[in-house]
Amino acid sequence: MKAQIAIWAGKTAGTLSKVMGNSGSTIPGVVARKVDGSFLRHLRKHTNTVVYITGTNGKTTTTNLIAHLLECSGKRIITNREGANMVTGIAAAMVHNAPLLGWAKNDVAVMEVDEASLPKAVSDCPPDYLVVMNFFRDQLDRYGEVDLLIEKMKDSLKTIDVKLILNADDPFVHRFSDLNKENVYVGLASNACQFPNYSVSESKYCPHCQSELTYSNIHFAQLGHYQCTCGFGRPRTDVSAEKVIQSPNGIRLVVDGEEYVTPLKGMYNAYNVLFAISLCKELEMTSSEIRKCLVKSQRADGRMQEFMINGEMWRLNLVKNPAGANVTLSEFFQSKQKKQLIFCLNDNLADGEDISWIWDIDLEMANRLEVESFIASGKRAHDVALRMKYAGIPEEKINIIPSLKQAVTHAKGKNTPAYIMATYTCLAPLVGILSEEQNLREEETFGADPVPLLSRYIKPIWGQRKYHLLNETVRMAWNQRSGRRNQEP
Amino acid sequence: MKRCEWRGINVRVVEIKNPDDAKNSGCDIFMIGGGSDREQAIATKRLAPLVKEIKAWVEDGVSGLTICGGYQFLGDYYETKTGEKLTGMGILPFYTKAEDSRLMTNILVESQTFGRIVGFENHGGRTYHHFPTLGKVVNGFGNNGESGEEGLHYHNLIGTYLHGPILPKNPQIADYLIGQAYERKTGRKLEPLPDEMEKIANQTVWERFLNTKPTKYANER
Numbered sequence: 001m002k003a004q005i006a007i008w009a010g011k012t013a014g015t016l017s018k019v020m021g022n023s024g025s026t027i028p029g030v031v032a033r034k035v036d037g038s039f040l041r042h043l044r045k046h047t048n049t050v051v052y053i054t055g056t057n058g059k060t061t062t063t064n065l066i067a068h069l070l071e072c073s074g075k076r077i078i079t080n081r082e083g084a085n086m087v088t089g090i091a092a093a094m095v096h097n098a099p100l101l102g103w104a105k106n107d108v109a110v111m112e113v114d115e116a117s118l119p120k121a122v123s124d125c126p127p128d129y130l131v132v133m134n135f136f137r138d139q140l141d142r143y144g145e146v147d148l149l150i151e152k153m154k155d156s157l158k159t160i161d162v163k164l165i166l167n168a169d170d171p172f173v174h175r176f177s178d179l180n181k182e183n184v185y186v187g188l189a190s191n192a193c194q195f196p197n198y199s200v201s202e203s204k205y206c207p208h209c210q211s212e213l214t215y216s217n218i219h220f221a222q223l224g225h226y227q228c229t230c231g232f233g234r235p236r237t238d239v240s241a242e243k244v245i246q247s248p249n250g251i252r253l254v255v256d257g258e259e260y261v262t263p264l265k266g267m268y269n270a271y272n273v274l275f276a277i278s279l280c281k282e283l284e285m286t287s288s289e290i291r292k293c294l295v296k297s298q299r300a301d302g303r304m305q306e307f308m309i310n311g312e313m314w315r316l317n318l319v320k321n322p323a324g325a326n327v328t329l330s331e332f333f334q335s336k337q338k339k340q341l342i343f344c345l346n347d348n349l350a351d352g353e354d355i356s357w358i359w360d361i362d363l364e365m366a367n368r369l370e371v372e373s374f375i376a377s378g379k380r381a382h383d384v385a386l387r388m389k390y391a392g393i394p395e396e397k398i399n400i401i402p403s404l405k406q407a408v409t410h411a412k413g414k415n416t417p418a419y420i421m422a423t424y425t426c427l428a429p430l431v432g433i434l435s436e437e438q439n440l441r442e443e444e445t446f447g448a449d450p451v452p453l454l455s456r457y458i459k460p461i462w463g464q465r466k467y468h469l470l471n472e473t474v475r476m477a478w479n480q481r482s483g484r485r486n487q488e489p
Numbered sequence: 490m491k492r493c494e495w496r497g498i499n500v501r502v503v504e505i506k507n508p509d510d511a512k513n514s515g516c517d518i519f520m521i522g523g524g525s526d527r528e529q530a531i532a533t534k535r536l537a538p539l540v541k542e543i544k545a546w547v548e549d550g551v552s553g554l555t556i557c558g559g560y561q562f563l564g565d566y567y568e569t570k571t572g573e574k575l576t577g578m579g580i581l582p583f584y585t586k587a588e589d590s591r592l593m594t595n596i597l598v599e600s601q602t603f604g605r606i607v608g609f610e611n612h613g614g615r616t617y618h619h620f621p622t623l624g625k626v627v628n629g630f631g632n633n634g635e636s637g638e639e640g641l642h643y644h645n646l647i648g649t650y651l652h653g654p655i656l657p658k659n660p661q662i663a664d665y666l667i668g669q670a671y672e673r674k675t676g677r678k679l680e681p682l683p684d685e686m687e688k689i690a691n692q693t694v695w696e697r698f699l700n701t702k703p704t705k706y707a708n709e710r
Binding site: 148210212355356382383385387389390392395398 | 506525527531595653657
């Protein structure tokens with residue numbers, strides 16, 4: 001009964017918050033947990049298999065991929081697709097998933113879990129599978145230190161029965177091996193792919209004897225084929241990608257002799273896809289099912305998202321830490337075409353208040369002729385600009401424009417595509433701004449049909465149940481539209 | 490390094506992985522960073538044979554910058570939350586004691602020598618000493634959250650919790666370290682740089698965080 005009240009309270013809070021114009025995706029979860037402190041235990045009761053995905057980079061993409069693959073194979077799933085990955089986010093997904101009365105029965109729960117929230121999530125709802133992707137220096141201000149974090153995560157798993165899907169290439173992740181659970185090691189074969197080189201900022205020391213690790217092959221950051229004199233080294237893989245090939249339409253992987261194609265772009269997605277394949281195989285999906293469904297996978301917002309603006313293909317990618325930013329930059333510079341680089345940095349709690357990590361990004365590699373202009377944006381635009389200056393980028397090429405909207409407008413004025421890296425809280429506003437710019441273009445091209453235009457204005461109003469505004473909006477939309485048409489020569 | 494490069498001063502950076510690297514370096518400026526407790530203990534053990542050398546550098550007026558863990562381990566010991574005393578390098582007589590809450594915030598410091606200093610602090614340890622400091626904390630916590638002072642400034646050695654990072658937004662400190670070393674080596678004074686971007690960045694942070702309230706974060710979750 002308590003749980004039912006929690007669901008109702010959560011649903012009501014969610015609707016109220018939407019009416020108030022908030023997008024807060026975790027509010028239903030916050031409320032539900034206020035009513036029922038161990039709300040998450042119901043997830044365990046009403047789901048056959050619970051999967052958690054954790055680690056620093058790639059959680060959201062991997063979670064979405066796994067959810068998509070399982071759904072595509074006909075499984076009933078529950079997932080926190082929006083990347084709301086704290087305990088409240090999981091609770092919110094549960095509220096959202098529940099019907100008005102009782103619970104929906106699901107085959108699999110696919111939940112992205114923030115590293116620091118894992119112990120709490122595990123104690124309320126122990127998972128059957130845990131995917132541990134990687135550990136990079138990330139938002140240390142929230143988490144304390146990586147060492148401490150890993151130990152706390154491991155402690156929480158000691159007493160439960162769980163199968164671990166571990167990244168064989170990450171010495172930090174390998175530390176989960178001494179929990180003596182059933183492990184599936186996943187990794188990239190040596191020379192499976194060519195990640196461009198950049199300086200490494202992670203510590204590459206053996207967790208047992210503290211000597212420096214030697215690498216026969218480095219993929220990126222501390223990920224690769226490592227070995228220590230004390231015997232600690234990369235474990236033998238159970239699932240291995242022998243080859244990763246990049247094409248303009250996505251990436252192709254050869255995993256244990258079988259080929260998979262995905263529209264996800266960017267070398268860094270190799271790990272995400274590989275983890276998704278491994279997990280789905282554990283859940284008894286066949287290779288051909290996975291192959292068939294993988295082709296139809298879509299990326300999440302702001303993950304190498306493309307926008308057609310002024311006839312140029314702009315790109316937007318989320319960055320949270322040096323390792324991710326470095327991979328993003330090397331993806332950006334795969335093409336040698338002339339471009340602009342925009343770096344949007346906020347320092348809200350979700351971004352990390354401590355922005356010192358930007359000094360560990362290899363921005364030096366962005367100092368090239370093909371980048372004609374740099375824009376530093378966001379609340380910490382001045383810090384970004386300084387970082388660029390100390391990367392050797394000529395000051396006259398650096399523009400400081402804190403407002404995201406103005407930064408985009410400025411970049412639009414040039415005839416080159418903008419490649420944008422943005423921290424978490426810059427992402428949603430940017431997706432909004434860029435989508436609008438893109439739609440603007442579409443309307444100009446396909447202007448004859450008023451329906452898509454009107455629906456753009458009406459839809460958010462339906463959502464907010466403010467019908468009385470409808471007439472007003474139609475009028476505004478119409479005026480705006482005729483206004484624009486009049487301006488055309 | 491960039492600021493030396495811009496002035497045409499050649500710099501060589503030597504990463505110290507074992508004591509011999511340091512002994513042969515003949516350094517003009519030294520820098521010790523921080524790490525996790527585990528990494529810090531390893532580093533301190535490895536640096537032990539160098540303590541005499543570093544002490545001599547400090548007394549000779551070699552420029553030194555030590556941050557967070559590097560700063561804490563200049564002292565005699567670091568007492569962990571469990572009461573365990575980790576031995577420091579003992580370069581200067583002072584100590585640090587860890588507490589549960591983490592001091593984690595944007596910090597503003599008013600310094601007689603360096604003017605307005607801005608940065609980010611993130612430390613569980615509270616440091617207590619009687620040496621001159623970098624300056625008074627205007628907002629944030631500083632050495633121990635009580636004394637209202639931040640950092641340590643002894644001869645040309647600076648210890649600080651500002652890892653945010655300290656030098657780019659406070660070029661006056663970077664130039665102090667470089668300037669002392671340059672003068673010591675060549676007898677000449679350092680030419681100033683325009684630093685417009687640096688000054689605006691410093692001012693922006695100062696104005697933004699002047700009236701915010703810093704909160705302590707619980708270490709355990």
